Amino acid sequence: MKPRVLRYESLPSTNTEVARLAAEGAEEGLAVVADEQTAGRGRLQRAWSSPKGAGLYFSILLKPKFATNRWPLITFVAALATGDALFEASNVQTDIKWPNDLLANERKICGILAEAIETPSGRAVVLGIGINLTNEAFPAELTNVATSVANESGRAAEREAILAALLQALARWYSLLQERDGAEKIVAAWSSRSSYATGKLVQITNGDETLRGHTRGIENDGALRLETAQGMQLIRAGDVTSVRPARMNA
Ligand code: BTN
Numbered sequence: 001m002k003p004r005v006l007r008y009e010s011l012p013s014t015n016t017e018v019a020r021l022a023a024e025g026a027e028e029g030l031a032v033v034a035d036e037q038t039a040g041r042g043r044l045q046r047a048w049s050s051p052k053g054a055g056l057y058f059s060i061l062l063k064p065k066f067a068t069n070r071w072p073l074i075t076f077v078a079a080l081a082t083g084d085a086l087f088e089a090s091n092v093q094t095d096i097k098w099p100n101d102l103l104a105n106e107r108k109i110c111g112i113l114a115e116a117i118e119t120p121s122g123r124a125v126v127l128g129i130g131i132n133l134t135n136e137a138f139p140a141e142l143t144n145v146a147t148s149v150a151n152e153s154g155r156a157a158e159r160e161a162i163l164a165a166l167l168q169a170l171a172r173w174y175s176l177l178q179e180r181d182g183a184e185k186i187v188a189a190w191s192s193r194s195s196y197a198t199g200k201l202v203q204i205t206n207g208d209e210t211l212r213g214h215t216r217g218i219e220n221d222g223a224l225r226l227e228t229a230q231g232m233q234l235i236r237a238g239d240v241t242s243v244r245p246a247r248m249n250a
Pocket residue numbers: 012013014015016037039040041042043044046048056057058059101110111112113128129130131
């Protein structure tokens with residue numbers, strides 16, 4: 001996969017633009033970056049706030065040749081690559097919250113949205129990554145749950161350096177995913193960087209359903225194993241929050 005980057009001042013959504021270019025026959029590796037998004041999208045039909053210059057708004061077209069049961073691991077590849085890029089370019093250490101939020105000091109610094117699309121050459125994936133560069137990237141009321149590269153590093157975020165490191169890291173991790181035992185290697189690397197992978201007491205909401213339990217590792221297709229009072233469950237979608245155990249003398 002050889003990334004080729006197109007830059008825009010403003011777009012509704014970089015994911016939508018990559019999907020449009022894919023429908024016109026764009027090749028794998030076509031990437032789009034915008035200074036701002038006017039209709040940025042997040043997971044679960046949420047909006048992604050994308051003010052001018054406050055974030056890195058990035059999407060790339062992937063045309064995986066491997067089996068579709070491995071496709072959920074593309075978001076794992078994105079989390080690993082973004083973690084590398086933030087550390088290499090800005091010295092920011094991150095944790096990964098299942099399925100694919102990057103956290104710094106327990107607050108969200110990056111979101112990932114992978115969308116499957118149809119193209120003239122078959123099914124493909126638009127992989128979107130939004131990194132908060134400054135605290136202006138998100139509404140003030142989210143300050144207790146969101147953070148930014150500038151906030152964590154104590155200096156101005158260098159968007160171009162982060163983008164360059166991200167492109168290299170994406171190519172590296174995506175190439176690993178394509179190896180025969182790539183799924184196992186990606187899941188192992190992801191798990192070693194996630195405090196949520198195992199032994200964490202969490203609450204998971206998916207629509208009207210709420211589950212509580214301890215995380216017990218990741219399946220090779222990216223599903224989260226959750227040990228609940230009713231037994232072991234495999235979670236494939238939902239929002240995870242960490243639960244602090246009640247103190248006995250509280
Ligand atoms: C999430 O909900 O955490 C995922 C957020 C993904 C945001 C990025 S910004 C670049 C790309 N374009 C979009 O419209 N969304 C993704």
